Amino acid sequence: MQKELDFYLSARKKLCALNYASFLIEWDMQTEAPDNSITANSEQSAVLSEMRYRITTDPEFKRCVDALYEQRDKLDAVLCHEIEVVHKDIVNTAKIPVEEYSAFSELTSKAYPVYVRAKKENNFALFRPYLEKIVEYCRKQTKWLATDKISGYDVLLDIYEPNYTQEKYDKFFNVLREKLVPFVHSVTARPAPLPEWAKGRFDKEKQRVFCEYVRDVMCFDKTRGVMKESEHPFTSGFGTDDVRITTHYYEDNLVSAIFSVIHETGHATYEQQVDRSLNGTLCGGGASLGMHESQSRFYENIVGRSSAFWKVHFPKLQQLFARELKDVTTEDFVGYINRAEASFVRTEADELTYPLHIMLRYETEQKLINGELEVRDLPDFWNAKFTEYFGITPPNDTLGVLQDVHWAYGNFGYFPTYALGSAIASQLYDAMSKDFDVEASLSDGTTKQINLWLKEHVHKYGASKYPDEILRLATGEDLDPDHYVNYLIAKYSNKAMG
Amino acid sequence: MQKELDFYLSARKKLCALNYASFLIEWDMQTEAPDNSITANSEQSAVLSEMRYRITTDPEFKRCVDALYEQRDKLDAVLCHEIEVVHKDIVNTAKIPVEEYSAFSELTSKAYPVYVRAKKENNFALFRPYLEKIVEYCRKQTKWLATDKISGYDVLLDIYEPNYTQEKYDKFFNVLREKLVPFVHSVTARPAPLPEWAKGRFDKEKQRVFCEYVRDVMCFDKTRGVMKESEHPFTSGFGTDDVRITTHYYEDNLVSAIFSVIHETGHATYEQQVDRSLNGTLCGGGASLGMHESQSRFYENIVGRSSAFWKVHFPKLQQLFARELKDVTTEDFVGYINRAEASFVRTEADELTYPLHIMLRYETEQKLINGELEVRDLPDFWNAKFTEYFGITPPNDTLGVLQDVHWAYGNFGYFPTYALGSAIASQLYDAMSKDFDVEASLSDGTTKQINLWLKEHVHKYGASKYPDEILRLATGEDLDPDHYVNYLIAKYSNKAMG
Numbered sequence: 001m002q003k004e005l006d007f008y009l010s011a012r013k014k015l016c017a018l019n020y021a022s023f024l025i026e027w028d029m030q031t032e033a034p035d036n037s038i039t040a041n042s043e044q045s046a047v048l049s050e051m052r053y054r055i056t057t058d059p060e061f062k063r064c065v066d067a068l069y070e071q072r073d074k075l076d077a078v079l080c081h082e083i084e085v086v087h088k089d090i091v092n093t094a095k096i097p098v099e100e101y102s103a104f105s106e107l108t109s110k111a112y113p114v115y116v117r118a119k120k121e122n123n124f125a126l127f128r129p130y131l132e133k134i135v136e137y138c139r140k141q142t143k144w145l146a147t148d149k150i151s152g153y154d155v156l157l158d159i160y161e162p163n164y165t166q167e168k169y170d171k172f173f174n175v176l177r178e179k180l181v182p183f184v185h186s187v188t189a190r191p192a193p194l195p196e197w198a199k200g201r202f203d204k205e206k207q208r209v210f211c212e213y214v215r216d217v218m219c220f221d222k223t224r225g226v227m228k229e230s231e232h233p234f235t236s237g238f239g240t241d242d243v244r245i246t247t248h249y250y251e252d253n254l255v256s257a258i259f260s261v262i263h264e265t266g267h268a269t270y271e272q273q274v275d276r277s278l279n280g281t282l283c284g285g286g287a288s289l290g291m292h293e294s295q296s297r298f299y300e301n302i303v304g305r306s307s308a309f310w311k312v313h314f315p316k317l318q319q320l321f322a323r324e325l326k327d328v329t330t331e332d333f334v335g336y337i338n339r340a341e342a343s344f345v346r347t348e349a350d351e352l353t354y355p356l357h358i359m360l361r362y363e364t365e366q367k368l369i370n371g372e373l374e375v376r377d378l379p380d381f382w383n384a385k386f387t388e389y390f391g392i393t394p395p396n397d398t399l400g401v402l403q404d405v406h407w408a409y410g411n412f413g414y415f416p417t418y419a420l421g422s423a424i425a426s427q428l429y430d431a432m433s434k435d436f437d438v439e440a441s442l443s444d445g446t447t448k449q450i451n452l453w454l455k456e457h458v459h460k461y462g463a464s465k466y467p468d469e470i471l472r473l474a475t476g477e478d479l480d481p482d483h484y485v486n487y488l489i490a491k492y493s494n495k496a497m498g
Numbered sequence: 499m500q501k502e503l504d505f506y507l508s509a510r511k512k513l514c515a516l517n518y519a520s521f522l523i524e525w526d527m528q529t530e531a532p533d534n535s536i537t538a539n540s541e542q543s544a545v546l547s548e549m550r551y552r553i554t555t556d557p558e559f560k561r562c563v564d565a566l567y568e569q570r571d572k573l574d575a576v577l578c579h580e581i582e583v584v585h586k587d588i589v590n591t592a593k594i595p596v597e598e599y600s601a602f603s604e605l606t607s608k609a610y611p612v613y614v615r616a617k618k619e620n621n622f623a624l625f626r627p628y629l630e631k632i633v634e635y636c637r638k639q640t641k642w643l644a645t646d647k648i649s650g651y652d653v654l655l656d657i658y659e660p661n662y663t664q665e666k667y668d669k670f671f672n673v674l675r676e677k678l679v680p681f682v683h684s685v686t687a688r689p690a691p692l693p694e695w696a697k698g699r700f701d702k703e704k705q706r707v708f709c710e711y712v713r714d715v716m717c718f719d720k721t722r723g724v725m726k727e728s729e730h731p732f733t734s735g736f737g738t739d740d741v742r743i744t745t746h747y748y749e750d751n752l753v754s755a756i757f758s759v760i761h762e763t764g765h766a767t768y769e770q771q772v773d774r775s776l777n778g779t780l781c782g783g784g785a786s787l788g789m790h791e792s793q794s795r796f797y798e799n800i801v802g803r804s805s806a807f808w809k810v811h812f813p814k815l816q817q818l819f820a821r822e823l824k825d826v827t828t829e830d831f832v833g834y835i836n837r838a839e840a841s842f843v844r845t846e847a848d849e850l851t852y853p854l855h856i857m858l859r860y861e862t863e864q865k866l867i868n869g870e871l872e873v874r875d876l877p878d879f880w881n882a883k884f885t886e887y888f889g890i891t892p893p894n895d896t897l898g899v900l901q902d903v904h905w906a907y908g909n910f911g912y913f914p915t916y917a918l919g920s921a922i923a924s925q926l927y928d929a930m931s932k933d934f935d936v937e938a939s940l941s942d943g944t945t946k947q948i949n950l951w952l953k954e955h956v957h958k959y960g961a962s963k964y965p966d967e968i969l970r971l972a973t974g975e976d977l978d979p980d981h982y983v984n985y986l987i988a989k990y991s992n993k994a995m996g
Contacts, residue, residue, distance in 0.1 A: 241532070
């Protein structure tokens with residue numbers, strides 16, 4: 001097996017180097033590359049991707065992975081997991097007819113600009129024929145990739161969050177539907193008005209100072225990371241020693257940049273705290289989309305929107321914006337950042353109503369992929385369900401079924417991971433609270449103790465285990481939506497009663 | 499030949515993509531990468547370099563290049579030139595014994611930190627054994643790579659500036675030694691004192707505003723380029739659509755950043771004005787180190803240090819630094835930026851004395867490589883020659899023979915290209931002046947007409963011709979040092995006369 005292992009490790013080295021190059025190219029394009037260079041250089045990215053593709057589809061590489069997979073019990077636990085994941089990728093790739101895959105790539109690249117136009121012009125009919133073909137492909141995909149364990153929509157869910165099937169998600173969303181929908185109705189029936197002070201203008205330079213302060217509060221290691229600006233905030237990186245985040249400052253919104261920095265630093269803390277021995281393997285970084293999102297949301301919502309956090313840090317913010325926040329108390333501020341109201345657009349939704357947006361998408365995708373709903377009926381289905389969950393009806397498809405780009409890319413199965421993230425965060429919070437008083441730990445001015453707990457129970461594993469396995473290790477149980485629902489109801493109950 | 503051509507073009511695509519990745523990695527490391535990521539990620543760069551190496555040393559690649567080289571007359575002119583250059587590289591690489599090359603790489607990577615320490619501690623003896631081995635390797639290299647046309651030091655010169663041999667350089671430096679050395683003595687005997695106003699502090703933000711103004715005066719295309727800060731100013735890029743420059747602002751120096759921006763924008767203008775059809779070939783970018791340096795120096799010295807330039811732009815500078823430059827006239831300022839004095843350090847030398855620094859290095863390298871000088875005698879030789887040319891004696895080796903890093907890297911033959919750049923610039927200036935009044939053209943507030951001339955006569959060719967060929971096309975003659983010497987003497991004569 002040594003020969004196969006050597007070949008595999010040598011190929012992995014190249015894959016890692018190409019991954020590093022791709023990370024930097026993407027980072028550069030999002031933050032700094034001159035406008036006209038982007039089209040010119042996208043060809044180079046395509047060539048590098050092809051080099052990557054050729055390494056993983058090389059018959060000798062496949063033979064070596066097969067051989068290692070057969071004897072994976074003899075490998076150390078991390079490599080065993082890695083080989084399992086790589087083997088599954090190879091098997092799945094081989095199941096998709098090459099000509100179908102190429103046609104689909106072409107279809108989605110054509111669909112994207114049509115989607116953009118359809119959204120802009122509120123014209124679902126324009127996008128409909130493309131979406132029909134995309135759904136058709138995804139339905140075929142579920143047949144190609146079906147195994148003795150998973151079929152239908154499960155196949156797509158598994159791509160984004162391994163081992164999370166409809167059985168788990170159904171249970172999860174059923175609890176949300178039963179317990180959260182009525183609660184949301186009662187809260188959002190009487191939305192708190194936007195306070196006058198929040199409608200002002202807030203100097204970007206001061207926002208930057210506070211965001212850098214928050215980043216330091218969260219112990220982001222600047223010798224192993226960078227914070228920069230970009231149009232849309234994001235986190236990227238390579239290994240534990242190069243983790244980069246961005247934010248975007250809006251002069252008419254005091255808190256947008258702050259919460260995006262807390263969110264992205266949550267992602268970054270995960271990456272920086274992975275065990276360094278996983279650098280150079282394919283088991284670095286986060287365990288899954290859902291697990292990654294659980295960390296960003298843990299810091300953003302559970303920590304960053306808590307009274308305990310702002311009791312310590314609001315004075316600093318008030319000092320920077322002395323005039324603007326003169327008459328604002330910590331309680332006013334915490335109330336403001338935890339306002340809840342029914343709204344049409346997922347990406348602008350608050351913590352409480354957010355999961356209902358995802359629930360709607362989950363049900364829609366499930367029915368579309370399993371053949372219980374057709375694309376032509378999508379707007380009606382969407383608007384009816386939206387009205388049921390939120391008590392308001394989208395005035396048009398732009399603010400309704402056309403609002404998100406994911407389906408134009410063919411990404412069915414991705415959305416549910418967003419809600420999973422928040423739910424995992426709550427479950428981790430309950431487990432963490434058994435070990436120490438989370439709110440009290442914030443009084444030292446940092447998130448140090450929280451970081452340490454998450455490192456020990458989640459981060460250190462990187463992607464060397466499946467996300468459900470890490471959740472069990474960290475909390476002693478499988479995903480249980482009650483943690484999440486109870487957390488939201490407790491947090492928003494004073495409002496519901498108000 | 500079609501099969502060989504297809505193979506070659508497919509390999510070239512990968513080489514270009516890897517070159518793009520290397521450019522971005524280097525750019526990132528110099529301008530933004532977090533400190534601790536650099537060591538961690540240098541391994542990825544090494545893997546990408548190895549991938550590049552494997553492509554060019556693949557026997558099938560060599561076979562195809564050989565076949566194309568044999569029939570290069572049938573290729574279009576650009577591809578014919580490219581194949582000639584690539585073929586020469588392959589032939590040269592094959593001549594160097596692999597184990598010797600590896601040992602040399604190891605030697606220079608060990609030599610570098612020793613050099614740094616030796617320079618810091620003014621301890622030539624510490625570096626001497628390493629330098630002896632480096633010189634020994636370079637002497638062997640001249641034997642391995644000798645052809646029926648070139649041998650000895652010529653072999654090394656040819657690596658950095660093809661077709662420039664000792665015969666040409668000797669002629670060049672002989673003119674400098676005879677005409678320039680006595681002139682420099684007369685000028686630097688009575689150096690102008692540093693004006694009081696120049697010793698102040700100059701706000702970095704205002705410097706930045708002026709530097710961005712200068713970049714626009716030079717018509718740098720921002721949609722195809724970026725300007726940023728780094729420790730040492732440099733230019734890099736990929737193709738005509740992605741050209742990046744950096745500068746460094748010093749609060750105690752008003753003009754350092756300005757001239758580095760003019761210099762780097764000179765390099766960038768060259769890159770941006772290469773014919774776009776050369777993108778994606780190996781004939782993009784500048785024709786050689788010397789030709790590239792000729793462009794940066796043309797803009798920095800001939801344009802940027804001229805009265806004509808500052809007559810137009812000094813008011814803008816004065817407006818920004820109203821208090822600091824209150825009593826300074828354009829003439830005062832032009833006098834200040836053209837001060838000449840004998841000094842020990844090449845990188846801080848002025849336009850007039852600079853070439854003598856290079857002449858000294860050229861003579862030293864020539865004697866070392868040709869076996870007429872040994873490393874043990876280097877400090878004495880250096881100090882004696884320095885005294886002869888500059889009339890002052892280095893107080894120690896740190897300010898003497900140890901000042902430059904190039905030899906620690908094993909880069910013998912590189913230095914002369916620096917002087918070549920200035921000489922080519924003067925020759926181009928004389929040719930340009932026959933076509934239009936260069937100084938008068940600046941009165942429209944831009945360098946547009948100069949850019950256009952250089953595009954048409956130099957830039958558009960990229961690296962699709964040899965530099966000496968481009969010089970002949972642009973000026974109608976081979977390199978003639980008289981242009982350079984006459985230019986310097988004319989420019990500094992008012993000072994010489996005192």
